[in-house]
Amino acid sequence: MQDASDGRGGTEPHPGPSARYVYYRLYTQEGPITSYNPIYSNNPFISRIIPRSVPPPRTAASLKRHLCKIEGFSAPESCTLYLSLSENVPVDGGTRLSLQADLGPGLSTSDPVALVVSPQESGNRSPASVETRALGEIGEQVQTHYVYYRIYDENGEVTSKMSFNTDDTSLGRIETLSVPPPHAVASLKSCIIKSEGVSAHDLQVFEDDTGEITMKDDDIIPLLADSYPGNVEEQPIAIVYKETRTPNLGAFTKKFRCKYSQSV
Incomplete structure (x- = not known):
């Protein structure tokens, strides 16, 4: 057993x-x-x-x-x-x-x-070696802490996939425990990129939505402390990304003719 x-x-x-x-x-x-x-x-x-x-x-x-x-x-x-x-x-x-x-x-x-x-x-994770049992024990209910953020593309606010307020759809949040160590801006960015499905290209993080302070990838965020950037809904960090554009192949309308000669 x-x-x-x-x-x-x-x-x-x-x-x-x-x-x-x-x-x-x-x-x-x-x-x-x-x-x-x-x-x-x-x-x-x-x-x-x-x-x-x-x-x-x-x-x-x-x-x-x-x-x-x-x-x-x-x-x-x-x-x-x-x-x-x-x-x-x-x-x-x-x-x-x-x-x-x-x-x-x-x-x-x-x-x-x-x-x-x-x-x-x-x-490449291998399958579980044993069947997961039915769990009867419930973990201690603890207060969930979040990182709140407002998301933008180059043209303005966009609807967050992590939105929780129908009256403010550009405001998203992720749980602090979903961010892997080390708790640096780079780790937070990776989680938000995954959650939002946006491009990492030229994505910027600002300490608040005034956009005055840019956060660098190696900046540490004390997510387990009482206070950190984005810890309250009223003061979210800001995420700005550039939308990935795919080439418009339909723009090439000129026909090309290939000529060849065959010699025996």
Whole structure:
């Protein structure tokens, strides 16, 4: 019988007096990925493992390999591991991890480790090795935090695909937890580009819709803090993109005649 404590079915045992769980989330550069091993019926993005499932020596590399194995990714070297959603750089593979008691990373659903996989690895994900069980446990209801943004093309406001207000359709929002680490402008841009289906070409991000301050790709956004650009509906960031234009092949109306001669 399988151990439900890591989201893979069975009767959930107590992890033991000296053990605890390591919570984790999965991402690509464009946003979150659902786990093959969810633990809550209302949240497919969060999962957990028991520390003893990670082979010693318990380093960042061994944790990453184990997460890749149970989530269907075959190339751990193409993935990066962050010990917290707030980390700006991935952890070095040789880093020793303390996974006992109240020490080390992944202590709670609100502070999980994050595995960020490459687009190619995400596309080549192998099927789940076990059938996902029916989940009865409901995760803790927490307040959802958003990044609010107003979207424009070169000609003015456009309707956001993430619009939530019928009276203000150019205003969109995405959940802060959908942005993968590092929480830089580049990561936020990738999520919005994916959500809105717009071109990344010449896309600009402004700190607010006055357009006075341009945000650079490597600027860090403290999405887990109480205040950050776009944290309230009344003060959204601004996204401006250039519409991709396809060549008008119908404009070529002149007929071309090809002449050739054949010699024997």
